[in-house]
Amino acid sequence: MFSRCVVRSATATSPIQTSFLRTRLSSFVGSTTARQCRSPISSPQIDGRRYISAYGYTQAKALVYSKYGEPKDVLRLHTHSISAPNGTQVNLRLIAAPLNPADVNQIQGVYPSKPPFETKLGTLEPSAIAGNEGAFEVIATGAAVKGLKKGDWVIMKRTGQGTWRTHAQMDESQLIKIEDQTGLSPLQVSTVSVNPVTAYRMIKDFCDWDWLRAGEEWLIQNGANSGVGRAAIQLGREWGIKTINVVRERKTPEETEALKQELKDLGATVVVTETELLSGDFKNIVKEVTKQGKEPIRLALNCVGGKNATALAKVLAPGSHMVTYGAMSKQPVALPSGLLIFKDLVFDGFWVSKWGDKNPQLKENTIKDILQLTRAGKFKDIPVEEAKWKWDTDATELATAVQGTLSGYRGGKGLLKFEGDD
Numbered sequence: 001m002f003s004r005c006v007v008r009s010a011t012a013t014s015p016i017q018t019s020f021l022r023t024r025l026s027s028f029v030g031s032t033t034a035r036q037c038r039s040p041i042s043s044p045q046i047d048g049r050r051y052i053s054a055y056g057y058t059q060a061k062a063l064v065y066s067k068y069g070e071p072k073d074v075l076r077l078h079t080h081s082i083s084a085p086n087g088t089q090v091n092l093r094l095i096a097a098p099l100n101p102a103d104v105n106q107i108q109g110v111y112p113s114k115p116p117f118e119t120k121l122g123t124l125e126p127s128a129i130a131g132n133e134g135a136f137e138v139i140a141t142g143a144a145v146k147g148l149k150k151g152d153w154v155i156m157k158r159t160g161q162g163t164w165r166t167h168a169q170m171d172e173s174q175l176i177k178i179e180d181q182t183g184l185s186p187l188q189v190s191t192v193s194v195n196p197v198t199a200y201r202m203i204k205d206f207c208d209w210d211w212l213r214a215g216e217e218w219l220i221q222n223g224a225n226s227g228v229g230r231a232a233i234q235l236g237r238e239w240g241i242k243t244i245n246v247v248r249e250r251k252t253p254e255e256t257e258a259l260k261q262e263l264k265d266l267g268a269t270v271v272v273t274e275t276e277l278l279s280g281d282f283k284n285i286v287k288e289v290t291k292q293g294k295e296p297i298r299l300a301l302n303c304v305g306g307k308n309a310t311a312l313a314k315v316l317a318p319g320s321h322m323v324t325y326g327a328m329s330k331q332p333v334a335l336p337s338g339l340l341i342f343k344d345l346v347f348d349g350f351w352v353s354k355w356g357d358k359n360p361q362l363k364e365n366t367i368k369d370i371l372q373l374t375r376a377g378k379f380k381d382i383p384v385e386e387a388k389w390k391w392d393t394d395a396t397e398l399a400t401a402v403q404g405t406l407s408g409y410r411g412g413k414g415l416l417k418f419e420g421d422d
């Protein structure tokens with residue numbers, strides 16, 4: 001039911017009121033000279049510091065693009081000002097925002113949801129703000145805002161709202177409040193709404209687990225070292241579902257062993273490399289760990305595709321589901337006909353953006369549940385490669401961090417961490 005979901009992102013950022021102080025400074029990544037637009041009145045920076053006017057306007061920067069392409073070629077920093085919030089508007093300061101593969105695919109123009117190109121922020125050309133996920137702090141609220149106050153942490157209700165920006169003005173209705181920040185880090189809050197929610201829903205919604213057989217049923221997944229994969233391992237552990245996890249080999253056997261151990265420490269039951277998965281011996285490994293098939297593998301989670309996905313499907317118990325949610329190898333999923341005819345396997349797709357738009361309340365509840373597990377220490381942090389975003393960080397530095405997102409074999413997920421004032 002989720003497999004053919006292709007939607008255009010319907011949400012847009014709330015209107016940013018143009019101030020007389022509006023200044024446009026757009027430095028294109030990859031170009032040696034900053035492209036500076038004429039400002040009618042003032043410069044946004046004094047001695048390199050961010051300028052906040054006496055009229056309550058906040059200076060902000062956003063990573064925007066006005067055409068599709070590689071992040072290093074098309075991302076640029078746009079400086080603009082944000083007025084004091086009106087009515088139900090809320091002004092926000094970025095805390096942290098992850099760099100997810102889908103964000104890069106969106107900038108490349110190969111992702112099904114495409115934020116609209118607009119001029120609301122005062123860009124010369126219609127532009128989209130990059131980023132879909134992130135944690136923000138409330139810095140000011142309009143008089144009619146009911147559920148938020150200064151200092152609260154919020155995340156976006158929907159994807160496609162543009163999170164790679166130092167400050168934003170949004171309507172209260174576009175935001176989810178983090179009810180209790182205690183024991184939560186910016187990293188945990190900024191990465192909760194996409195990967196963990198995807199893992200949670202795929203495990204819950206595509207398999208009718210026999211809870212009386214807790215500890216005797218399995219799921220198998222590739223891309224197990226990804227954010228989604230790590231979340232699936234930990235949810236499996238919590239819910240009594242054993243996991244077979246496929247990762248790619250590292251440069252040395254020692255590094256591969258270290259990665260396997262890391263995932264086992266999270267709760268993975270079995271970790272194999274892609275080479276082991278594709279070897280003739282894999283069937284025997286599966287037989288042995290599943291007690292000759294008495295413990296069925298009832299769900300496969302696939303974010304890689306190609307032969308890797310086919311190999312997952314082959315070890316599924318009859319009547320099981322394989323959910324495809326990513327295509328990191330860019331190879332199609334090829335299925336032997338026998339799996340469909342004789343094993344009655346079901347092949348689904350899942351897209352958290354579309355699912356979240358259709359199930360907003362369930363999405364909020366899922367997030368709350370995951371944050372509760374996080375507070376209880378049952379959901380460990382993903383490794384990250386932090387890119388600090390200070391007020392004077394240039395666009396090239398930020399875009400370089402973004403560009404590395406799809407390169408693989410990384411030490412961790414890229415994370416933009418804003419270190420600036422309200």
Ligand SMILES: NC(=O)c1ccc[n+]([C@@H]2O[C@H](COP(=O)([O-])OP(=O)(O)OC[C@H]3O[C@@H](n4cnc5c(N)ncnc54)[C@H](OP(=O)(O)O)[C@@H]3O)[C@@H](O)[C@H]2O)c1
Binds near residue numbers: 194195224330353
């Ligand atoms: N459908 C949805 O709703 C949804 C939601 C969230 C994520 N996703 C998708 O899920 C996937 C993982 O996202 P994420 O944010 O969790 O990832 P991530 O934490 O950024 O990690 C990327 C993962 O992809 C693996 N990878 C990269 N290239 C690969 C290749 N050619 N073959 C096999 N594996 C490869 C990497 O493996 P190494 O560790 O070996 O480098 C790494 O584990 C992406 O495809 C993403 O678009 C989909």
